[in-house]
Amino acid sequence: MRVTTKGQVTIPKEIRDRLGIEPGSEVEFVERADGAVELVSATEPDMLSRAIDRSFEDWLQRVEGTGDSNLTADDIMAMTRDRDVGDSH
Template sequence: MRVTEKGQVTIPKEIRDRLGIVPGSEVEFVPSRDGALLVRVDRAKTEDAIRSFEDWAERVCGTLDLGGMTTDEYMEWLRGPRDDLDPR
C-alpha cells in the first residue's frame, strides 16, 4: 500500500470485507511492537461497555468496609510491606 500526500491509504477489499468495514465505518491504527494494527471501531459496543462499567461502579460504590484503615494501611495489608522503601 502506498500512502498518499494527504496521509491516506486504501484498505484492500478483502480486508474491508473480512472486518465488515463499509463506508462510514470508523477504524483506528494501533501502534504495535512490529508496526501498526488496523482495528475496526464499534462505537455502540464501546459505549455500551463504558455504560455497563459505570453502572457497576455506581452499584458497588461505598460497599467496601476497610474497618477504619487508611488507603495506605489497606494497600500494605493487601500487598504486604514494601521492601523498596527506606525503612527510616
C-alpha cells in the first residue's frame, strides 16, 4: 500500500466491509504500546472503546514493575518537599 503526498491510503475493500466503513464514515487510528497502529471505526463506539482499552492495557503491561518499590510513603513525601530520603527534618 502506498501513501500519497497528502498522506492518504486506500483501505482495502475486505477491511472496509468487515468494519462497516462506507464513504463518509469516521475512523480512528489508535496507537498501541508496542508501536502497532489499529484502524477502528469511530462510528462504532464499542470498537473504538475496545481499541482504546487495549492500548491502555498495553501501556500498563509495558510500565508494570518499573516503579521503585523500595520507597515508602514517607520517602516519597520527603522527596516532594525537597528533602533527602531518610532525612526526618
